[in-house]
Amino acid sequence: MLRSPAEGRKHEAVHSRHQPHPIGGSPVEAFANSVDLARHAERLGYQRIWFAEHHGVSASTASSTHEVLVARAAALTDRIRVGSGVVQLNHYSPFKVAEAFTVLYAMSLGRIDLGIGRASSAPALDFALRRVRSDVPVDDYAEQVAEVLAWLYDAFPDGHPFAGHPLLPGVADRPQPWLLGSSTQSAVLAGRLGMRYGFAGSANPRASRAAAQTFAEQFRLSGLAGSPAEPYFMYTMRVAVGATQEEGDRLRAPADLFHQWLRRESCGQRRCRTRTRRSPPSAESRGRA
Structure with a gap:
C-alpha cells in the first residue's frame, strides 16, 4: 500500500516495474490496476510514475507495449509525470522511439519522461523484435541513445542525412530523457551524453556506489535544451513497509x-x-x- 510522503517532503517516483497480474487475475486487470496506481500516486503527491517494458512474461505481467499504458495513465491523471522505465532501445529505431514519445508529450501537456535502457528476452522473442534479421546483431546501443537525443532536439550536425527533419516542429518542448541501467558502463554513457541517470539498485545493489561516482566523474554538459546543468542521479529500489520488521x-x-x-x-x-x-x-x- 502506498502512503502519503512525510510532511514537507516529496517522493520522487513510483516505478511500477512489471505490472504484475493480481492473484487469479488477468492482463486486463493488471493494466487497470497500473492505471489506478498512477492515479493513487498522484493523489498522494508523488512526482512521477514509470512503467516497464518486458516481453515473454505475459503469463504473469502486463508489460508489453508499455507506451500504450503510459498514454492511458497520462490521460487519466492531471499532474504526475508518466513515463517509461524503460524503453528497450536495443530493439527499436531511435527515430520511432523519439517520435512516439514526442507525440505522447504533446498529448499529455508536458508530463512525459522517456526512460531509455536495454534488455533481452527469450531468444525467439529477441529475434522477433530485431530491427534487421538478415545480419548478425551489432551492439550499437551508445549510438542509438545519442541518435534519440539528436532526434528529440534536432541536433544532427550539418550535412548529416537526418539533419533538417525536425520532429513535430509545432511542439515547443520534448519529453524528459533519462538513461537507466545497472552497471558502471551505463553510468559512463549517461555522463558523457549529459543525461539524467537512474540506477537500478534493486538489480545490482553492490555496484550502486561505483555507478554514482562514475556518473558524476563522467558527466559533461550536453548543451541540449532541457538537459541538466549538473549530474542528476536517481537510485531505484524495491521497498516494502510494515509496522514491524x-x-x-x-x-x-x-x-x-x-x-x-x-x-x-x-x-x-x-x-x-x-x-x-x-x-x-x-x-x-x-x-x-
Missing part, C-alpha cells in the same frame, strides 16, 4: 520470489542458474524464505 519481511517476500522467477523466465534457465551460483542468497534472504 517481521511484517515488512512478510510483505516483501512475495516480491522477492516473483523477481527470482521473472529473471529465470526472461533471461533463460541456463544463464540464470549460472548467475545464481555466482551470487548465493544471503543468510538474511534464506531466513525470510
Whole structure:
C-alpha cells in the first residue's frame, strides 16, 4: 500500500516495474490496476510514475507495449509525470522511439519522461523484435541513445542525412530523457551524453556506489535544451513497509520470489542458474524464505 510522503517532503517516483497480474487475475486487470496506481500516486503527491517494458512474461505481467499504458495513465491523471522505465532501445529505431514519445508529450501537456535502457528476452522473442534479421546483431546501443537525443532536439550536425527533419516542429518542448541501467558502463554513457541517470539498485545493489561516482566523474554538459546543468542521479529500489520488521519481511517476500522467477523466465534457465551460483542468497534472504 502506498502512503502519503512525510510532511514537507516529496517522493520522487513510483516505478511500477512489471505490472504484475493480481492473484487469479488477468492482463486486463493488471493494466487497470497500473492505471489506478498512477492515479493513487498522484493523489498522494508523488512526482512521477514509470512503467516497464518486458516481453515473454505475459503469463504473469502486463508489460508489453508499455507506451500504450503510459498514454492511458497520462490521460487519466492531471499532474504526475508518466513515463517509461524503460524503453528497450536495443530493439527499436531511435527515430520511432523519439517520435512516439514526442507525440505522447504533446498529448499529455508536458508530463512525459522517456526512460531509455536495454534488455533481452527469450531468444525467439529477441529475434522477433530485431530491427534487421538478415545480419548478425551489432551492439550499437551508445549510438542509438545519442541518435534519440539528436532526434528529440534536432541536433544532427550539418550535412548529416537526418539533419533538417525536425520532429513535430509545432511542439515547443520534448519529453524528459533519462538513461537507466545497472552497471558502471551505463553510468559512463549517461555522463558523457549529459543525461539524467537512474540506477537500478534493486538489480545490482553492490555496484550502486561505483555507478554514482562514475556518473558524476563522467558527466559533461550536453548543451541540449532541457538537459541538466549538473549530474542528476536517481537510485531505484524495491521497498516494502510494515509496522514491524517481521511484517515488512512478510510483505516483501512475495516480491522477492516473483523477481527470482521473472529473471529465470526472461533471461533463460541456463544463464540464470549460472548467475545464481555466482551470487548465493544471503543468510538474511534464506531466513525470510
